[in-house]
Amino acid sequence: MSERIVVVGAALVDDGRLLAARRSAPVELAGRWELPGGKVEPGETADAALVRELREELGVDAEACGRVPGEWPLKSPYVLQVWTARLRPGSAAPEPLEDHDELRWLGPGEIWDVDWLDQDVPAVRQTLAHLGAAEGLT
Ligand code: 523
Numbered sequence: 001m002s003e004r005i006v007v008v009g010a011a012l013v014d015d016g017r018l019l020a021a022r023r024s025a026p027v028e029l030a031g032r033w034e035l036p037g038g039k040v041e042p043g044e045t046a047d048a049a050l051v052r053e054l055r056e057e058l059g060v061d062a063e064a065c066g067r068v069p070g071e072w073p074l075k076s077p078y079v080l081q082v083w084t085a086r087l088r089p090g091s092a093a094p095e096p097l098e099d100h101d102e103l104r105w106l107g108p109g110e111i112w113d114v115d116w117l118d119q120d121v122p123a124v125r126q127t128l129a130h131l132g133a134a135e136g137l138t
Helices: 046-058 120-135
Strands: 005-014 018-021 037-039 062-074 079-085 100-105
Touching: 005 046, 005 062, 005 120, 037 046, 046 062, 046 079, 046 100, 062 120, 079 120
Parallel strands: 005 079
Antiparallel strands: 005 018, 005 037, 018 100, 062 079
8 A cells, every 4th residue: 555645735825815826837737726835745744844835936934824624635645735824924925936837816706717726626615615704715
């Protein structure tokens, strides 16, 4: 039986908007939108991985706030977990430094305007159910 590897996705929320990132690679995912993030490395906690990935991919100083309940299957052995995150005071604004070619802050009513990766759709739906009203996203 193979090990499962957790991929963390960030529900990065700022001022009542959720950040979506358009993948530029690999070719089968390019052009589709995701909650930015990446693989948790051996010995790393999920929330630390999230902060690292957001720094590497978007150049931001973020903090993980809490996990959205649930787990969604990706291509084996990967599974997707989602954490809510915020920019720390003084953080730079996110920029697509690697893996992405466009970013969008989605306000209420705009969440489904982008073509999310199939596997991110249930994760985004659950994220909205989890924090939508509190964050003004729904
Ligand atoms: N997904 C995915 N949705 C989603 C993320 C963050 C990742 O479906 N919100 C998938 C895409 C890849 C796998 O999970 O098949 C790993 O994500 P990736 O490539 O962003 O992870 P990294 O950045 O850790 O990968 P390396 O380039 O290998 O370091």
